[in-house]
Amino acid sequence: MANIRDVLKQREQQRDQASKGDSEFPEGVTRYVKMGSYGEVNKDGKTFVILAQPDDWFVYFVHEDKVYEGKTVHKFRKHSCLHSPKETNADLLKFFKPDKNECISCKAGAKRKMFFMIPVYDPQYQTYRVIDVAEFHANNLIADYDKAEKPAKKFNKEYSLVGDAVHIKQYDKTFALESAELDEEVLEAAKAFIGFDINYEELANFREEADIISILNDADDNAVDKSVLPAAGATTQESEPKYDF
Structure with missing residues (x-):
């Protein structure tokens, strides 16, 4: 009989691989661009073609609490907030405040931040x-x-940076973007992905509540209010009936 811990670990890996689209990339590369000093976008930067204007970037919320103590220390495992948009162009005002009824991490008072997928x-x-x-x-x-x-808009009011080359690099503890140049063949190839139906909900890897409860139980005691968490083996949502009579 399989060890339940091994089964859960395997399921976790499968979810992560599905959300990152690993199958299309060589080992060590994912759908997410690695950012930072040891990533793909470092101080030297990397050139891309931008596929959407800022109003069409995907916005969602993440529970994260970290401090720097010679190295970055996470008080609990970073995870997406269940009270988040699931698609672009959502009414963000509805999601600005935590929702204790929709997200157990909100109920536990876990720190919450806004994130963008570009x-x-x-x-x-x-x-x-x-x-x-x-x-x-x-x-x-x-x-x-x-x-x-x-x-460019001074000469052509209809001009958009979407579909054009940009160079993004690490700069002064953040990131900077500037216009760049790429061959026309590359820009033409990129056009196929403008307006492409990206499954942001899958990329955001919204976990099942049981997984989140496990994360919160393992959190530092001062990072979340564990008194609101259900007892082991229970969830805050109604379970499906075992019988149909």
Whole structure:
């Protein structure tokens, strides 16, 4: 009989692989662009084709609580908030405040942050990928996006940076974006992914409540209110009846 811990670990790996679209990429590369000093977008940066304007970037919320103590220490495992949009162009005002009825992490008072997924075409792998960054970094990238687009709009009001090359790099503890150049063949290939129906809900990896309860139970005691968590083996949602009579 299989060990339940091994089964759960395997299910976790399968979910992660599905959400990242690993099958299309070589080992060590995922649908997410790795950001930071040891990532693909470091101080030297990388050039992409931007696939959507900021209003069409996917916005969702994440529960995360970390501190820097010589190294980054996470008080609990980072996970997506269940009280989040599941598609682009959602009414964000409905999601700004935590919802204790919809998300057990909100109920437990876990720290909550806004994140953005930015769709880009990666010429290196000839497919779409997403840049996943917190609100602070997204604000800086949006400001740079507007700066890069503004000069061209003086000559052509219809111009959009969407479908054009941008270079994104790590800069002063955040990220910067500027116009770049790529061959016309690359820009033409990228057009196939503009407006592409990206499954952001899958990429955000919204977990089942039982998984989240396990994460919260393992959290530092001062990071969440564990008194609101259900007893072991129970969930806050009604379970399906075992019988039909």
